[in-house]
Amino acid sequence: MKLIDISKILEAKVYSGEEKLNDLEIDRAGAADMMSDVLAFAKPGMLLITGLNTPQVVRTASIVGIATVVIVRKKQIPAETIQAAKMFGIPLLHSPLPMYTACGVLYAHNLKDIRAF
Amino acid sequence: MKPTVDKLIDQMQMLFKDLAAKDLMVPNVISISPDRTMEQAKELMRLKKISGLPVVENDILVGLVSIEDIIKALERHRIHDPIYKIMTKNLVVVSPDETLPQIFDKFTRTGFGRFPVVDDQKRLVGIITKEDILRGILEEFRLLYVRDKRRQDVIDGEALNRSLITGEEINKLGADFAFSIDYVEVSLSGVGAARLKDFLKGRGIEEEIARKVAIASYEAETNVVIHSGSSGNIYCFLYPEYIRVRVEDHGKGIEDLDKAMQEGYSTATDQIREMGFGAGMGISNMHRYSDKMVIVSEVGKGVIVEMQFFLKDAANSA
Numbered sequence: 001m002k003l004i005d006i007s008k009i010l011e012a013k014v015y016s017g018e019e020k021l022n023d024l025e026i027d028r029a030g031a032a033d034m035m036s037d038v039l040a041f042a043k044p045g046m047l048l049i050t051g052l053n054t055p056q057v058v059r060t061a062s063i064v065g066i067a068t069v070v071i072v073r074k075k076q077i078p079a080e081t082i083q084a085a086k087m088f089g090i091p092l093l094h095s096p097l098p099m100y101t102a103c104g105v106l107y108a109h110n111l112k113d114i115r116a117f
Numbered sequence: 118m119k120p121t122v123d124k125l126i127d128q129m130q131m132l133f134k135d136l137a138a139k140d141l142m143v144p145n146v147i148s149i150s151p152d153r154t155m156e157q158a159k160e161l162m163r164l165k166k167i168s169g170l171p172v173v174e175n176d177i178l179v180g181l182v183s184i185e186d187i188i189k190a191l192e193r194h195r196i197h198d199p200i201y202k203i204m205t206k207n208l209v210v211v212s213p214d215e216t217l218p219q220i221f222d223k224f225t226r227t228g229f230g231r232f233p234v235v236d237d238q239k240r241l242v243g244i245i246t247k248e249d250i251l252r253g254i255l256e257e258f259r260l261l262y263v264r265d266k267r268r269q270d271v272i273d274g275e276a277l278n279r280s281l282i283t284g285e286e287i288n289k290l291g292a293d294f295a296f297s298i299d300y301v302e303v304s305l306s307g308v309g310a311a312r313l314k315d316f317l318k319g320r321g322i323e324e325e326i327a328r329k330v331a332i333a334s335y336e337a338e339t340n341v342v343i344h345s346g347s348s349g350n351i352y353c354f355l356y357p358e359y360i361r362v363r364v365e366d367h368g369k370g371i372e373d374l375d376k377a378m379q380e381g382y383s384t385a386t387d388q389i390r391e392m393g394f395g396a397g398m399g400i401s402n403m404h405r406y407s408d409k410m411v412i413v414s415e416v417g418k419g420v421i422v423e424m425q426f427f428l429k430d431a432a433n434s435a
Contacts, residue, residue, distance in 0.1 A: 033393060034393055034394075034396050034398075035392065035393030035394055036336065036393070036394055036396050036398035036399065036402055037396070037398070038393070039332045039335060039336065039398075039402050040398060040401075040402050040405060044324070044328070050393075052391075052392070052393045054304065054391065054392050054393070055304055055307075056304075056306060056307050056392045056393055056394070057393065059306075059307035059308065059310070059311045059335070060307065060335070060393070062311050062314070063307070063310055063311060063314055063328065063331040063332055063335050064328060064331075064332060065324065065328055080304065088311070
């Protein structure tokens with residue numbers, strides 16, 4: 001699925017990586033709030049849905065090779081998180097949907113989980 | 118093959134040479150008082166399935182009843198005699214601070230199967246058998262947790278400049294990558310690992326390996342920020358066959374490493390949990406992604422994590 005479509009489905013605001021919206025293909029996603037879980041289980045190229053908005057999320061994404069980060073739940077995204085995302089070239093989206101719904105709608109659009117890797 | 122084995126044994130000796138009797142012994146030993154009869158000693162040994170029974174009077178070790186002593190007493194119809202008349206009095210004992218090579222030497226020289234461990238007041242504090250030594254070494258293997266004296270040497274002294282895994286010299290000034298960890302600005306946690314990953318990729322290291330190194334280093338870096346209360350450093354060394362990472366701090370140290378190793382155990386604060394850490398997965402993640410890992414810690418002196426990542430193996434299994 002194209003990132004632009006994902007951003008529409010999630011009604012998301014794009015904070016970084018606008019230039020990749022039309023080209024980036026995402027076919028796996030997962031959700032976690034625990035960065036150690038992400039470090040342990042995430043797969044390169046996946047989309048991460050998380051309730052955290054600290055810069056650690058972006059650093060974790062960069063380290064494990066997560067292609068896109070979607071932040072849910074939080075009202076605001078700290079400037080340093082956005083800055084980190086821009087620095088690492090990772091698209092950063094902010095969706096107003098609850099985490100459960102965000103996962104559900106993407107799943108309904110055939111976005112797979114990470115098991116198939 | 119032989120030279121390899123010899124070399125391995127040498128290295129093992131290096132690793133275990135400072136394991137002391139007090140680390141290996143079984144404390145809370147079953148003992149008997151000298152005015153009991155040999156018959157009672159025999160029964161106790163039978164019930165507890167032990168082949169040597171220390172004889173203790175007012176906490177002081179005065180002798181040992183062996184199977185041989187029991188047989189002698191039976192043969193000479195003296196099984197109802199008090200123990201002190203029959204027991205072995207010339208004892209070879211071990212002090213709690215005697216180290217593995219010294220203990221081993223005693224086993225070899227005497228041919229005995231066990232030694233009582235006594236303190237400088239001659240009080241019995243434990244007993245040590247070859248099985249205890251084997252068990253102690255196996256435990257060390259699981260995670261090389263260097264205790265007491267050796268820990269101090271490692272953390273204070275020149276051992277700091279040697280690899281904890283291979284024993285070879287490490288020149289930290291010559292590290293291929295170095296980063297100093299800012300523990301005050303908690304939000305900077307992870308910057309070092311991210312830079313390390315960039316560095317590795319810049320050096321042409323495969324993504325999959327760079328990723329493993331960075332993940333394990335991220336956890337180590339986060340641990341310094343979360344737990345140490347001190348500054349720390351990340352050093353990375355590139356070798357033709359592997360990558361070595363050292364993460365050091367000079368902080369509080371780990372009180373109970375066995376506990377720290379347990380997945381889910383953490384002493385992290387809410388602020389750390391806000392960041393998505395503090396779930397008690399740090400050490401297990403380091404273990405998961407590195408090929409070899411050694412942690413050395415002394416309370417109040419800091420923690421050193423050394424990890425090795427093989428280039429070939431990683432390439433094959435990726």
